Amino acid sequence: MPTAERAVADKRFQIPHRRCMMAEVETEVKGRSIVVTINRPQVHNCVDAETAQLLFEAVQSFRRDRDLDVLVLTGAGDVSFCSGADLKHVESLIARPGADESGPMGISRVTDLDKPTIAAVNGYCLAGGLELACWCDFRVASHNASFGNPARRWGVPLIDGGTQRLPRIVGLGNALYLIETGIVIDAAGALRMGLVQEVVPDGQALPRALELAEAIVEYPRVSVKNDRRAVYEGLSPPLAEGIRLEAEVHRSSLADPEMAERLRQYVAGQRPLLPHPPACP
Template identity: 50%
Template sequence: MTDREVDADGPDLADPTVPFDHETVRYDREDGVAVVTIDRPNARNAVDSRTALGLRDAWKRFDTDEEALVGVFTGAGEHFCAGADLKRMDLEDREEGWLGCSRMRVEKPTIAAVEGHAVAGGLELALWCDLRVAAEDATFGCFERRFGVPLVDGGTQRLPRLVGRGRALDMILTGRAVEAAEAHDWGLADRVVEPGETLAAARELAAGIAEHPQTTVRTDRAALYDGLGESLETGLQIEAWHGTKALGTAAEGAARFADGEGRGGEGVE
């Protein structure tokens, strides 16, 4: 099934004014937090072609939805995502990536809520997010190693940037399972919570981020990503360029502070 055939089935789901009605992907927004859910629990949320297109549309919607400030990425049921659906093998190398969104860059913060397995392409989707909240019994791993499937959704690039070259090679070459505690020690998991609590914890984290002035949340986030791999001198120039776009917000914040808001660390957790 081609993009043209799928897209011809209905309205543009990336349009925030159109109800998001998709067979295997859900998009729900409450206040400023949008939740994108892979809804194939019987397949451990493995991604087939239809699901990849749904993820593409959901994250495009998130990026254009002015009411959505932070995105949470999760899977229905007991697992985050087991990667590509190897029983179907119907994915295509699209502009946005094999799994639908791995080459997309959204302009707002994203958080993965990881229950159970985030393995193979599921690990790559979790790495696509800015932060990861994992259950105590969550498992990460390049499980595609045993089947000879390459990492083509960002794993070879994002994983070493996050955990370092040695640890990334450990995961990529061996294909071994990395449990939540080790993932947290490495910085692969940013928060570890009780099983069944990851979505609630990710929502809470997202809501806290959404409370901050969003202009500087986004410019600082963009400066960090744009500066990766650059020299310090170039990185400082990138930071300055992004920072100048937030000077109005900074002036407003300084005025609030001068009026007494936030004195003594109030509002900081």
């Protein structure tokens, strides 16, 4: 990309180790990697329409920047990676311009990115947050991380790739176990299931993800990209086709009056109990 065009495209990502605040999403370039942080710790990093749009813009900037090779997605603070969609503002999230193309959570329907992505998961990784973690190529989790789909209680469907990516990552039975029951599992359970690839001490998920990113960027980039491409394009059916199917079948879910009633209960502070996984033997 010519120098002038690159400067216009995105000045924020040109200077290594420079931190850039983008309201509810924070970005930081470290060498040839970029850290994208969901920055709403006061609400467990749940995603509203503004956050979704900023996530999309961050990924698009990463896509354009030829000097950046790996994206690390994480959440601000130690309590939550992302607790999902902001259910108090779910209508605006779905109505966000471009949501049909990029996904309500901002990036879940972006299936043509040609660079590696890593999720650094700290704390709660739930519902739409789980879908964002699954959007990444692989996941590094801290000991305090937990994963699940408790939004099952409110009738909120997985429309950010969860029905397509989870079975590809953990297999059919494990995926349906998480999707149908609403059970929340700990990091050890996620590791056994293959949902995460490494579990590290609390506070070390991001440093470890960056360590892995640093290793990846040192490899010849063409072979890394082509191996990654062959993996994704070799899946059947194609992920993009599955994502379209997910969006289509859940149109009736989003119009379901019972979901609207359950969301009113959520706003009123009612919390139905979820089943718990058994203790490890």
